[in-house]
Amino acid sequence: MVDGDGGPDGPPSAGARKGGLGRTFTGVAAAAVTTVLAVVVAGQVAEQRPDGTGHSGGGPDRTDPQDEGASRSGDRPQDAKPASYAQRMAEPFPLDAKLTASGKFMPVGGAAKAPGRGHVVRYRVDMETGLPLDGQLFADAVHKTLNDDRSWAHGGTRTFERVASGGADFVITLASPGTTHVWCAKSGLDTSEDNVSCDSAATPRVMINAYRWAQGAKTYGPDKMYAYRQMLINHEVGHRLGRDHEACSRSGALAPVMMQQxxxxxxxxxxxxPNSWPYPGSR
Known part of the structure; x- marks a missing residue:
């Protein structure tokens, strides 16, 4: 087979030598360019040090998406603390003002000992099944509120014990508006007009309207949700203890807890x- 550089045995021709020399120069130039590129690339790689102090040729504002994601996830609290009792008591909850739930009740909160002295009043906490509310929070609120010295446990005259099941002096019940109206009507009370709560005295149940528990009232506003819930418990249990409604005595005074606040x-x-307590000056 004959190639372009001459015969198989003879020396290359002048043209062939010239062409070969041209190819030699071309090869040298290509090698030089390759060397320069290698140096540039090596320099860029050297700048991207694994200790993270270098940067790429794209400029200092360029960020690796993977690193950015890691940074964002690192900013998130990994072990966020759950909301405190006070925070949950101050938070409104969504609830339909016209809701009627199952009409069935179940005890919540378990047992809790009476912490004080005096006559022991035993109560149970029930919640209507199907309510999208925290029954344990409600049970805790009842126990803490009633046993506060500003409440009906004032002065050690009585103390409140929560029973987990069975008989009790009364049953404080968190129920949907529709079910609250039904149980209040058993004692001749109409709670539907203002969507309020009641002590259904002809029954064992002190009815707390879940809409009011969840949403509060305009008289207290969204900033006093905690205080409103305490008032709600104290007011209705006050009726169970034999207290009647009271009126505002003078402008600027604290409202009596038995006022229809x-x-x-x-x-x-x-x-x-607004005032949550029967004895507000105890603290």
């Missing part, structure tokens, strides 16, 4: 301030 804070031209 869910509905209004003004009576006979006198406007009181």
């Amino acid at each position: 869910t509905k209004f804070l003004t009576t006979d031209g006198a406007t009181c301030r």
Whole structure:
């Protein structure tokens, strides 16, 4: 086989030598370019040090998406603490004002000992099944509120013990608006007009309207949800203990806890301030 550089045995021709020399120069030039590129690439690689202090040729604002994701995830709290009792008590919860749930009740919260002295009042906490609310929070709120010295345990005259099941002096019950209305009607009370709670005295149940528990009232506003829930418990249990409604005595005074504070804070031209406690000056 004959190739372009001459015969198989003879020396290459002048043209062939010239062409070969040209190819030699071309090869040298290509090698030089390759060497330069290798140096540039090596320099760039050297800048991207594994200790993270270098940067790529794209400029200092360029970030590896993987590193960015790691940074973002590192900023998130990995072990966020659950909300405290006070935080949950101050938080409104969504609930339909016209909701009627199952009509069936179950005890919540378990047993809790009476922490004080005096006459022991035993109560149970029930919650209507199907309510999208925290029954344990409600049970805790009842026990903490009633046994506060500003409440009906004031002065050691009585103390409240929660029983997990069975008989009790009364059953404080968290129920949907529709079910609350049914149970209040058993004692001749109409709670549907203002969507309120009641002590259904002809039954064992002190009814707490879940809508009010979840959403509060305009008289307290969203910033006093915690205080409103304490008032709600104290007011209705106050009825169970034989207390009647009271009115605002003078403008600027604290409202009596037995005032119908869910509905209004003004009576006979006198406007009181919201108040959760029967004995507010105890602390």
